[in-house]
Amino acid sequence: MNLAPVIKTSFKQQMLKAREVAIIATVNRLLAEKGFEAMTVDEVAAQVGIAKASLYKHFSSKEELAAAAMVGVMRRAQSYIRALPPNAKPLDNLRAVVRWTLEVKLAGDMPSLPSQNSTLRATLIANKDYMDGLMDVSDRLGAWIEAAQASGDLNPDLPAIAILYIFFARACDPVLEFLRMGGLYTDEQIVSMVLGTCFEGLNAR
């Protein structure tokens, strides 16, 4: 039996897959650094080390490129959340998720989307992987939020959805960069401060 053809095909596919991973990683970093509007497709191609036309064989538009990066980070969030202990205190798991978000952002791995870009929003909303991930994350966090409110850990007067949004907003909190720019604090200190004020507020206790 001659297995060469199938092996060759598989190898080729692996290479293609690896290239796509490299592309998405580059897009992810550029989205984190400068955002969707400022990121150019030329730049992505140059940093990946391939021709721009080749990019368009993998992804049909700049929006699809960004969406792929967003799906990636959503998947990572899902993995992280699923790996958390199901029997832990809901509040502890929520704090862990927020901490994870802040750490990813501080590491420069959190792609940032423009607040209002209709074409990109449309692409994301049409992306089943992204929307499924978003729903899954929202449902899991939502359940913990309600449990934490019921057990008297989180403020029960706030709508759960508001708390959820406040968590999501940590993914684009500029305070992290502001503090890092000052150069006075370690990343761990910065994360601790922002995490602490998120849950405990600014007031003295």
Next chain:
Amino acid sequence: MNLAPVIKTSFKQQMLKAREVAIIATVNRLLAEKGFEAMTVDEVAAQVGIAKASLYKHFSSKEELAAAAMVGVMRRAQSYIRALPPNAKPLDNLRAVVRWTLEVKLAGDMPSLPSQNSTLRATLIANKDYMDGLMDVSDRLGAWIEAAQASGDLNPDLPAIAILYIFFARACDPVLEFLRMGGLYTDEQIVSMVLGTCFEGLNAR
């Protein structure tokens, strides 16, 4: 005596000034709506109702245009802060400033800058009016923050600069839009929730 020339000049200058005000107002709104990158000079000219070339007689670049809007909002912030009662509790004044920021943003009047745009940053840093305003605001808020920490109202374990940054970050907090999009809450409720969680945190008390 013939006063016609001087009157005519003054009137002309008033018209020019009014036009500049209209331009800046338009830029302010567009910056709030879509941000610097997505805003186009054509759009500004069209909405003001003048030719694009005329815009460039008033402002030498798109960056200068944006900077003018930023100077405007900074001046308004200064006015608001200066009008606050100097003998009030520092914490009360700080809450008032944060509330004002949230209300301006919710009203669609808070211009939003891209996190990292080198050319725009350079223009802003080179703009004396902007930097002076920023320093003034920072100094005044900084003094209140330290006073509130000393009096046991704000958490004294946090660096004052971190608290200041957290206040500044309310000017681009996406939670406001998120909550408004849901359509379940009034603007006043939204402001109250975000203001409350900023100072009191998410935890139950």
Next chain:
DNA sequence: GTCTATAATCAGATAGAC
């Protein structure tokens, strides 16, 4: 200063050979 018309450039996307 305002206008129309146009330059100059840049960025997203594609054609077509290999």
Next chain:
DNA sequence: GTCTATCTGATTATAGAC
């Protein structure tokens, strides 16, 4: 699928008449 070369349209900025 990858490349070079190119198209197309949008966008910043300016020339020059009035």
